[in-house]
Amino acid sequence: MIPTAATIDIKHRVRRRARLALLLRESAARAFRWIAIGFGALVILAGAVLTPLPGHVGLPLLVIGLMIVLRYSFAARKTFIRWQRRHPKLVFPIRRLMRREPEVLLVVWQQMLRTEKLVLRKARWRLLKKTRKRVRRYVERKMAKAA
Template sequence: MNRRDPRVVRRLSSLRRRRLAFVVRETAARVTRILLIALGVLILLAGAVLTPLPGHVGLPLLVLGLMVVLRNSFQARRRFIRWQKRHPKLIFPIRRLMRREPEILLVAWQQLLRSEKVVLRRPGWRVLKRGRKAVRKALGKTPLS
């Protein structure tokens, strides 16, 4: 068999086509991943700009942008895990919001209690905590802690 044999030419062209298809598929996947990372960064920036404004648009945009970036960037995922190990109290609410079925009201309530604790240093001044305990007592439920 020499190179001019039709069977050899057909086999070589088949291998070349498969290789070309593989290269095109891999290139398209990389380009798609880069575009999704750029989209996620744009959503993150929009969320960062809208967070201080009235209304609750900024935080959901931040979480959505973070989800897009973390799903498409291995380096960002590694950094996020490193941040999670360093600052678990800061990252845990974000992780709860990124779940398939996020616990939005529970996260919001927890953040309200935390912000109240930071602003009002004395335990007697904390209105939300006292209110929660009064509601539990009126309903006859035992407190969790």
Template sequence: MTQRDRKVARRLSSLRRRRLAFVLRETLARLARALLIALGVLIILAGAVLTPLPGHVGLPLLVIGLMIVLRNSFQARRRFIRWQKRHPKLIFPIRRLMRREPEILLVAWQQLLRSEKLFLRRPAWRVLKRGRKTVRRWLRKRTA
């Protein structure tokens, strides 16, 4: 074997090592992504089970699980965007909770007002809306 043949053999072996390292890295990344998606789905299921129970633990778990799944699954992200286009009123609060600095109290208040409007059809019966207006008037009088 000549010196040139040895150089070619070394170059080929280093290419094979790099290729093997690349394949291993890609395989581990896919495995980690699949495990994170499974973890996100488990958290979503736990949140769905805990949502009807008292003590608002379910909704934050749902949002956390959804964030994990959406960050690691392209198909889930595509479906979420499709849902967002079809049902913007349903998805918008979830998107507000998934921001870097979520507006938790504002989203909770908005959902309370929406649920009150859904269950109490007559505007005269809506306690939260009237209470909010009363508090605003009281604060304006107090600061003026």
């Protein structure tokens, strides 16, 4: 069977539509990526502004914005990994908060201890560390009596 001009024209139209659909999908995906990165940057900016204020709203906003930006930007991922290698103590709490099941209370406690150590240089002034040790001794005594 010899193809006619009509069948060749139909095949050409189908290919052209498929190519156009692919181009539109790629353009929409690229636009969505840029919009998501912009939204993530705005959330990071809002978190940075709210971090010094009381209420502790800023840190979760920073983490959420960072998650959005890292999800859609390869360059941001490379920069984040570079920061992680250079400053592991700064980036580790953020990585712990970005896990699927974040250990929020442990991260908050660790950051409170670090802040206390930074602000109160003398060990005898640090209340959180003393309180933690007292609670640990109390729990150990209770567990020893129960056993």
